[in-house]
Amino acid sequence: MSSLGATGIGHLLPSTSVALRTTKSSQFLPETATKTLTFPFHFLRAPPADLVRTRNVRSPVVVFAGNRHLVGSVTNTKGLRFAVVVARFNEIITNSLLEGALQTFKQYSVKEEDVTVVKVPGSFEIPVVAQKLGRSGAYNAILCIGAVIRGDTTHYDAVANSAASGVLNAGLSSGVPCVFGVLTCDSMEQAINRAGGKSGNKGAEAALTAIEMASLFEHHLKK
Numbered sequence: 001m002s003s004l005g006a007t008g009i010g011h012l013l014p015s016t017s018v019a020l021r022t023t024k025s026s027q028f029l030p031e032t033a034t035k036t037l038t039f040p041f042h043f044l045r046a047p048p049a050d051l052v053r054t055r056n057v058r059s060p061v062v063v064f065a066g067n068r069h070l071v072g073s074v075t076n077t078k079g080l081r082f083a084v085v086v087a088r089f090n091e092i093i094t095n096s097l098l099e100g101a102l103q104t105f106k107q108y109s110v111k112e113e114d115v116t117v118v119k120v121p122g123s124f125e126i127p128v129v130a131q132k133l134g135r136s137g138a139y140n141a142i143l144c145i146g147a148v149i150r151g152d153t154t155h156y157d158a159v160a161n162s163a164a165s166g167v168l169n170a171g172l173s174s175g176v177p178c179v180f181g182v183l184t185c186d187s188m189e190q191a192i193n194r195a196g197g198k199s200g201n202k203g204a205e206a207a208l209t210a211i212e213m214a215s216l217f218e219h220h221l222k223k
């Protein structure tokens with residue numbers, strides 16, 4: 001087996017026999033791209049077109065020419081199940097965010113029985129519940145809704161930062177998309193504007209994100 005410098009063209013086959021080290025000369029690969037690919041020696045030249053189209057052959061050039069694009073569909077929601085974790089704190093805001101989210105689910109043909117709403121005291125309590133729901137395996141995505149509004153102390157920072165990192169970690173640890181629909185605002189006016197006011201409804205926007213992510217995972221990223 002020999003390593004060969006290359007122009008960034010390599011074809012990866014399961015039963016490969018020659019090591020090819022891609023170099024930075026390829027316009028497609030980042031400067032620091034160094035990856036050992038192995039493939040039968042005779043594939044050093046461009047393989048037959050019909051071969052590169054098979055499932056097993058990957059050529060960076062061909063891949064770039066015929067990239068596969070995976071994206072969740074917001075029009076294929078059949079059978080997708082969602083949990084919505086909603087903080088009661090500032091519920092004048094969070095109820096409006098929730099309403100926007102529920103309307104969006106309905107608009108995109110998600111059945112009402114496929115949406116479970118879970119209420120918690122405040123945004124700080126959202127992550128532990130989101131993680132629990134994610135790990136249950138019963139939902140395709142978890143939508144987290146809250147409204148953290150700055151007061152006189154630094155408590156705002158603790159709650160907002162904890163909610164953000166907590167929701168992120170809930171998704172990472174459960175493997176289920178957890179969508180951050182928590183407003184973090186300096187004033188009630190800012191929050192009102194984002195809960196159905198002139199800046200739209202962030203709950204509705206987050207619900208659309210949840211639909212796309214649920215579809216991506218269900219239709220493209222399943223084990």
Ligand SMILES: Nc1c(NC[C@H](O)[C@H](O)[C@H](O)CO)[nH]c(=O)[nH]c1=O
Nearest residue numbers: 087089121122123124146147148149
């Ligand atoms: N000030 C806000 C809170 N504070 C409450 C915390 O979320 C938490 O319930 C409490 O610290 C007990 O653990 N929560 C919000 O959602 N929004 C706020 O503006």
Ligand SMILES: CC(=O)[C@@H](O)COP(=O)(O)O
Nearest residue numbers: 149150151152153155156
């Ligand atoms: C985000 C908060 O916790 C905040 O609303 C609490 O207000 P304060 O900082 O005046 O106690």
